[in-house]
Amino acid sequence: MIDAKAIVDIKAEIAEDVQIGPFSVIGADVTIGSGTVIGPHVVMKGPVTIGKDNHIYQFTSIGEDPQDKKYADEKTSLVIGDRNVIREFATLHRGTLQDHAETRIGDDNLFMAYTHVAHDCVIGNNVIMANGASLAGHVHLCDNSILGGFTLVHQFTQIGTFSFSAMGSAITQDVPPYVMVGGRPTRPHGINSVGMERSGSSPEATRLIRKAYKILYKNNLRLEDAIEEMEDLAGECDEISNMVSFLRNVTRGILR
Known part of the structure; x- marks a missing residue:
């Protein structure tokens, strides 16, 4: 052999x-x-x-x-x-x-x-x-994350489960679970609903992750305040609990 x-x-x-x-x-x-x-x-x-x-x-x-x-x-x-x-x-x-x-x-x-x-x-x-x-x-x-072609990731960065980066992304801060990023400069672009569906996540879990994404990125909240608001949803599905746990342990801030 x-x-x-x-x-x-x-x-x-x-x-x-x-x-x-x-x-x-x-x-x-x-x-x-x-x-x-x-x-x-x-x-x-x-x-x-x-x-x-x-x-x-x-x-x-x-x-x-x-x-x-x-x-x-x-x-x-x-x-x-x-x-x-x-x-x-x-x-x-x-x-x-x-x-x-x-x-x-x-x-x-x-x-x-x-x-x-x-x-x-x-x-x-x-x-x-x-x-x-x-x-x-x-x-x-983290598990099930996908980096598109020629994605570059800065040292000490964390990439969350089921996150997705588009081709040529330059990731300089942590990427939360289930979030898609892309462009130059690299920014969040919604949730990875396809990845969630393929993993067996329920439609309700996808709906709640969309709601969490809006809290995190659309409501102009400080990260700490967004986490606190998302915690009210954490008991409703494991995916939200995963996201909250990740956000409480970020080391470089999150890509926003």
Whole structure:
């Protein structure tokens, strides 16, 4: 299952059924779970832990040193879950000691060609990063969020669940759950009703999220006052509770 032209360090831990293509280089301290397919010309530098049934395409760089001038060769890691698809020329870097020393990626995510995940990012499950989308350090992408092609995300930014960014967005502040953003400068443009419908959210939940969006963006309220008004709706559906919880923990303000 490992091509004779691949270079695999003897300290790497690789499940018996893992496939590794020609000219790939797998370093020490790399662990790869069963069912994972590694294409040709892939470079992995540990410590890296990769789960089961991932598909990593050719010319990707997995677990390289973080692009941070403070980094001084400390032992940090990259952890990738199960069933992720990582396409050509994607780059996923390890963490730094300035955070939790770990970049973490969940399950069932799609990283299209030329995407970049910088040091200390935390990515949930079922996330899509379209071609050329790039995360600076310490970004958190919540479950089911989608970044359109060539979206750029500022460091320390949080992207809420089921949020959606249009092609070419430049995100410099937190994006609340269920909100769509786009344009230059990037601004909110309604809710991701299609994503909510596909997730199984009820029509009533979508109606309440629309109401919350108006409170947040149309009523000229301070964020604290908008949250307080939205809390009156929080008991009516989980989606509103998720939004309120997110807004109470924003770190950079929200995109408005």
